[in-house]
Amino acid sequence: MNKQLNILLAAIVLAVAACSDDKTDDTIKGIASVELNDTLVALHYYDNTYVLADEYRAGLTDSARVYFCINSTQRLVDTASIFNANVRELSADLRTPIVYRTANLLSDTAICVPTDMHITRDFRHLDFFNISVHYATLPNNDDKTYLVQCSTEQEASTDSLVVLWLRHSQLRSDSTLYIEHNTISVPLNILIPPDSLQRERIYLKVKMLAEGGDTIVNDYIYSFVNIEPYY
Secondary structure, three states: OHHHHHHHHHHHHHOHHHOOOEEEEEEEEEEEEEEEOOOOEEEEEOOEEEEOOHHHHHHOOOOOEEEEEEEEEEEOOOOOOEEEEEEEEEOOOOEOOOEEEOOOOOOOEOOOEEEEEEEEEOOOOOEEEEEEEEEEEOOOOOOEEEEEEEHHHOOOOOOOEEEEEEEEEOOOOOOOOEEEEEEEEEEOHHHOOOOHHHOOEEEEEEEEEOHHHOEEEEEEEEEOOOOOOOO
């Protein structure tokens, strides 16, 4: 099925003149997965595919996760949600791997405030934890946001629970001048256990630091049941 879709998309790029004239003028923004091959530059956003001009090839990587804002200009196939699109905004790759530690180090204790945290599955059946935050900072402050899994933090009572820390690091936290926003997209498939055929989900406990040294805990369910391989 996915091979057929790739062939169809490639044919569309090579023969746009033969496509539908169904014009659109919608503005869409969100986090998408990139498909990049010899004949295609496309963004996959839920069930929609947006075909971009070839000029964006040099700045993208296949399978990257990017924040985008586009204008959908033309529906290319009457029976599928495939569109030509003009780019208004396109970020660098947002993929940020989970950081693994044997102890909960305290070097990344800068405060960040989540504004959105949700899990999504892309067209290749890869799962991502999309996290948007804001924080106070300074110019050239080397801000970084990531999820950390510490072996000493895991709860031994169950292997269906993974404890993660949302961490933020920066060079200086004094005399901050402005608020900055950042979004990361964390790959989750690595958390799927070897016995996944007998299981359907993992419970995620995400901890984060708040002002005054308090700890905030949010619970999520990462469901990976019925994931079929991508070809």
